[in-house]
Every structure is written in C-alpha cells, then in structure tokens.
Amino acid sequence: MNHMWKFTVRRTLIMIPQLLLLSVLVFLMAQAMPGDALTGQINPDLDPQEMQEQREELGLNDPWHVKYADWITGALQGDLGQSFQFKMPASELIWNRMVNSFWLGVATLIITYLIAIPLGITSGRFNDSLLDSSITGYTYIGFATPIFIFALVMLWIFGYQLGWFPTSGSVAPGVESGGLEYVMSKIYHLLLPAISLGLITTVNTVQYLRSEIIDTKQRDFIITARAKGASESRVYNRHIFRNSLLPIAAFFGFEITGLIGGTVFVERIFGYPGMGDLFIESVLLRDYTVVTSVVLLFGLASILGALISDIILSLVDPRIRIK
C-alpha cells in the first residue's frame, strides 16, 4: 500500500507542470483567435472611442504575457476573471453550467454501462454466433457514426416526430428550483441527450468487454474450473465476468475524457446549457476568459481521468505500476 501512495503522489506531482503547460497553450491559442470580446460590436450607435477606453480598462490591449500573468494569478486563487459577454464572474457562470454537465455525464455513464455490460457479455460468451455478429455489427455502426449526426437524428425522431422528449433546455420554463417536480423535469430533459451520447460511446466498452471475455475464457484457470465440474453459468458469472470487468473498470477514467468531446456536440444540438455549450458560445462571442477557463477545466478533467485510470489499473494489475 505504501507503494501505492508513492505512486499516486508522484503521479499527482507530474500533473502540475502538465497543467501549467496546458494553461499556457490554451491561453495562447485563445489569444490567437481573430477579434476580441468587443469586436462583435460593429454598430455606429456605439462610440468607437468609448470602446477603445473599455479595451484599455479590460486590459485587452496588454501584451499576452501580462494578460497571462494576470489571469493565472487569479485562477490560482479561484478567480477565473470576468466574462465580458455575460458581465458576471466567469467562475459563477461556469459553475452553473458545470452542474448541468456533471449530471449529463453521470447519466451518460450509467447508460453506457447499462448497455455495454449485457451486450459485451452476450457477445463474448456466444462469440461468432448470429447474436454476436449483430452486436458487433452495432458496435461497428457506432464507431462509424459521428455523434453530431446521430444526436440530430435522435432529436428529430424522438423530440420532434414522436414528441416523447423535450427538444431543448435543461429544465421546463417556470419550474421553481428545488422540489420533486424540478428534479423530475431536470431528469426528463437530460434523458434524450444522455441516451444519444450513451448509445455511441458504449461501443468501445462493448468491444473491449467482448474481447476480454473471449480472451479469458480460453485461459487455463477457466479450463480448470470447467474440469472441476463448475456449471457454465458459474464459470461465466464468477470466473470470467469478474476477471474481465477489472480492466473495464480501469478504463473508467478514460471514459470521462472521451465524454467531454461528446458533450460539446450533444449539448449544442440539444440546446442543453452545459460546459460544452458554453465553450462553443464563448468561442463564437470571443469571451476569452470563459474560453480559457473552460478549456483548462476540460484539460483538468482529462488529466484527472487519466490519473484515476492509472490508479485503478495499478491496483488491479501490479505489473503496470510505474517505477
């Protein structure tokens, strides 16, 4: 266990330079976007001189390293700066959106595993059967389908044609926050985006579980178990499934990383106000403070995801432990 701690601490320490480098890159890229927060304002009713003064006040004319130093010192103290467009603190804005994205992520993960585990097991157990072929067929289609097309089709069919789900937003207008009605409305709104995203992201896990099971069932200890006369269901449920599940658990962290990319599209299409939606919006509006903060948080989530995976992996399989 001592070893484990050392590993975790070392792994966490590596994160610090990673994050710093990431923040510089993100910041520079955001600055390289043409235009700034005030450039959308091409309107003769506005006074260009007044806008220059505002630029000066907001520090938009400072060189990048001054801006970066300002921003990173703020960020370290938890102050992500002021959103130019929303005229409110970026951290407050992001926090509101993060809550939505978090629940969307949780729902998607649940759906992902709800689909992946039975399909993966069936497919692995009866490999090369017609059932297996259909499941594998589904995964290939899943691999090949771009999420932004799939989500649009889902929205069109289940949102507009059948009218089973709401087509935008995270909660019905006018529902007071708190209370059961509010929670139910929230769940209702995130169901369709979560299902759309889950149906696509799950295919990785299905495939992985399938090959893991096929691999495991030819192992010596399974043959031994069979030879000892264990029933087929006992062999699958106790021996094979458990052993195959561990690596899947280890990939849980990477799953989080993968989700981020997906949520950007899905939130956009379903008009679901989460971080991904906020990201695209702030890029469009050149709201730099928000763009950099959101990307940095995405980066942080990815690095944390990788960290979780590394930790789980090293717990599961001591051979991978980094020296």
Added chain:
Amino acid sequence: MEKSNVTKAVFALFLVLLLALTACSGGSDDSGDSSDSGEGTEEGSNEGGGGEASEDKLYSIEDFSPSASNDGEPIDGGSITYGLVSDTSFEGTLNWNFYDGDPDSQILKWFDEGLLTYDENYTMTNDGAATFEVSDDNKTFTFTIKDGVNWHDGEPVTAEDWAFAHEVIGHPDYNGPRYNASFQNIEGMEAYHNGEADSISGIEVVDEKTLKITYKKATPSLLTGGVWIYPMAKHIFKDMPVDKIAESPEVREHPIGFGPFKVENIVPGESVVLKANEDYWRGEPNLDEVVIKVINPDTVVQALESGEVDLVSKFPTDQYPDNANLSNVEYLGKVDLAYTYIGFKLGTWDKENNEVKPNPDAKMANKNLRQAMWHAVDNKSVGEKFYNGLRWNATTLIPPSHPAYHDENNPGREYDPEKAKQLLDEAGYVDTNGDGIREDPDGEELTINFASMSGGDVAEPIANYYMQAWENVGLNVELLNGRLLEFNTFYDKVGQSGNDDPNVDIYQGAWNVGYDVDPTGLYGRNALFNFSRYASEKNDELLAKGVSEEAFDQEVRQEVYNEWQEFMVDEVPVFPTLYRSLIVPVNNRIVNYDLYDDDMSTGDTYLYELGVTQEEPVKAE
C-alpha cells in the same frame, strides 16, 4: 397485413437510399450551377439570369403584411411561447441601460419599454408613457411622464429615474456599451463623465414627473433616436456601485420594468416566464402568460410545426422558400433596416487624429473604375437567384425601410456591362497585352483583392458571381487569401480597430441602420466604421446639413439626403447591392401582433393587446 408492412419497409429503405444519393450528388450539383451561371453571363446574362430564376419560386416583400391577419376573436387570457432564435444562450443582462446582445433585448421588450414611442419614420411621438415638448431653439426638451406609469413593484416611474439612467450611463465606472455621441451631446455630460462634475448640468428634474434636458447641439437626430428613453429604477439601484449593477441579482434574477408583463422566473441562458402586469399603464394585457425560450436557428422550423413556439424573434430567410407552405403559421414580413454593400478602399484610418485619411493614389481611387464595377453587376439576378427575391436590387445608401428619406426616384447605377466597359475605356483601363484582362492606366497589371465574409450557403456562390461579372468587363478580381473570411477576421482586415489591411481593395459587407437616418456614423470623416475611408468636403457639408438645425424641417432634411444619396451614386465610395426583407412566422392562433418594434406606434398593436384565439397552438397537418 404482413405484405403491406414489407412494402412499407422496402419503401422506407428506398427513401433512405434516395436521400443518401441526393446528399452525395449535392456537391457536384453546386459546382455545375455556378459554371452555368458563368456561361449565362457571358452570353448576355439578362435573359439567361431571368429565365433561370423564374424556374424557382420568386417572392416579393410587397406580398407580405407586417401585421397578423386577426381572423377570430382573442380568448380571455391564454399563454404563448416566444422562441428566442439564437445560436447562443441569452446573457441575462436584463436592463435596457446595460444589455449588450440582441437576445437580451428580445426578452427586455416584454417587461420593460421606453418612455417615448416612434412613428413609421422613426420620429418621436407623444403616444408613449411620456410626452415631450421642444423649446424654440430646439435645444431643450421637456418630458412629462404620464400618470399611472408604475414599476412592477408599484413605485411610480419618476423623472428622477430617468435622470438616474443618464447618470449611470455617463458615470466613469459604467461598463455597458451605451455611452456615445448622443450622450456627449447633453450639456455637462462630458464634465460629469470625466469626473469633473458631480452632476450633469444639462439635466434638470423639474418635479416628480417632469424632466428637462438641454442638448449642446440642436439636431433633428434628437427626434429620431438621439434621446435616451429608458429610465432606471432609482429606488432599487441608487446605492449600488455602478460597475456592480450589471451582475446584480436585481438585473439578472428578478429584474423589473414597467412593461405589460412581469418576470416570474428565469432559468439563466434558457428560458423566462412572464405573467401579465395588471397595472400596465395602457391597460391590462390580454394574455396571462408569456414563456420565452431559446431556440436554435437549425430547429426553428420543427419547433414552429409542432406548435412548440407561437412566435419567434427572427427567422432565417433562407429557410422560407422550403417552408412557405407550413399550414399552421402565417408569415409576416417587412423591409429590414439593412442593406448589403460593396466598398472600395480609398485610404486608411488616422489613429492620432481619429479621422479617415484618403489616399489619392489608392488602387481604387479612380471614380470611373468604381462606377464601372457597379454597372458590371446584376444585383436583380443575385437577389432572385440566391434569395428568391427576398433580397432585391439596392439603389441608394438609405434603404426603403426609411420611406421618408429613401429616394425612390434615384435608380442608382443600373446593370449595364457595356456602360461599364465604356467607363473603363475612358479612364484608360484597357487591355494592353491581349490577355483579355484590362491593365491600369499606367499599363501595369491590375489585380483587385476582394474581401468577403463566410456564412450561409450562398456566401461563396455570390462572391464568385461578382468576380465573374467583373471579369466579364475585363477586370481581374481575386478573393483575398483565396477564400472567404470568417466574421471577426473580415472586420479586422477591413479596419474595425483602425488597422486596415493594405491588401484589401474591395470588400462586401452589410449594415443594419438605426432609427436615425443620419449616415455620419458610417460615412463621416471621423467615423471609424467608414471602412472605405472616403472623405470629401462636399460629403462633410451634406452630412452636417442633414443634422443641422434647419433640417428640423423634414422637407429640408429630405432634400439634403436626396442630394447625399445622389452624390454617393456619383462618387461610389461604396455601392449598395441588396436590400433585405425580414420574414417572421407566427402561429395561426395569434392575433394583434405586428413586426414593428415595440416602441413604435405605427403598428396598430402593442404587446399588451397580443392575444390567442384558442388555448392550444395550432399544429402543422
């Protein structure tokens, strides 16, 4: 039974295949089209263009009414959903004195309004919540707020509130975008803005309901948008630091106004629920409830079909031809306050003196060249081919949305390639080396760089069309960097911050015009947005005359602007290409609604009269 299911399945499969096929061929079709039109123009495109366009459906804005057709009586009460069409969520700065983006203003108009209204020529009237009187020297305005005009919390709207709005916007710490030349025109405003005075000397609160404002310069612009008409609830904001107001919960979470509806609930960025304000000064609203919700422009048609929204804040005009027959909506339309134009770079921006610096040696400095380039393009066909007639040939720089000032008798420069060639010949732009392309008068090769914006499906074909048309009169025009430019890049290069890219020779842009017809903000010597960087004494003189005291007389002002429009047709620092229409669908159950802005008294209807003829929205069949 079994069999018909199979047939259905086969049919569905075919449909899918068909879709896939059409999708695949889409790309090649497009390119085929554009080369077709190229041949058409060479052969004499007047006929070719017209013939092709007539195969598509053509529409005219004159066939649209700006008001809903009021079939049926409104029921008592009811609830409607207003689709806020935007690809970004609304920012939630819900105060007229601070808001920035258009989405916020679409929410604001339901619960707050200006104290004064405007007529169809965007001139101030006395039909609003306040009336005004102008002194003999046209400099002092006395405003009187009507009785019964109350904030949603019951407090009366007072002259103090109105003065307070001016104090906030002029405050040195003010962080909104409203402080501009109109405010600087108030006496004592600049001293107050610079922190030299504690109050604004030109603003006097006479009594609870009377406000007197003295302006430095008497100009007819004061009557057409130069007066700040939005009060600010002093009893709520008076103790708040000015730079904290925009982020305060009084603006973002429970804002108030004195409009026909009250804010009940806000889900940030997503939706707003409003209830009727029974105490509204014009009378109790017809509707009980208005729900505002953000709708993505890509799904607005579906939302209309299913009755999910009754009204929308705007509608992508290019989706109209495909959805003109939606059974459950009625399309309203009017001429938009906007025009598209092509500009010629004639100089640079002098940052030190804040004025344009015309360059007499600029590539586009030759007037004949500019006139010829206008004659060379057939904007009538562009409007018909690419916009089904919903945008149409523009003639002058004051669009027909301002009927009093748009000079209908001025034809602009009509499509006439022969005239264009003749003008170029006269000016010495002739082909000296036999490659079919004209050289400049010095015999040097002439390549004109064209900056054009990306966006929409037609941006590229239209840019290509213009380049073809110019090639047909012997001019070599190339896209800057060989491609269309994204919005921000485009305006950076054109000079929105004064750093004009010297490689841009001509550019295609568009302007929304304000209520005030005065074009100084776009074409004046000191206007940063005068991207062509054109200036001349005659222009200065005409623009000054248009806002002079004598122009308070509308006839004088009309004459001045007619002369200016003609002058621009002659000088061509820019030329207008297309006028635009604004098309908005409304559900069939909506009555008493029109497209005029809410502070306009032209439409016969105000928002409080808006009603529905049945409880549920009409759905598409």
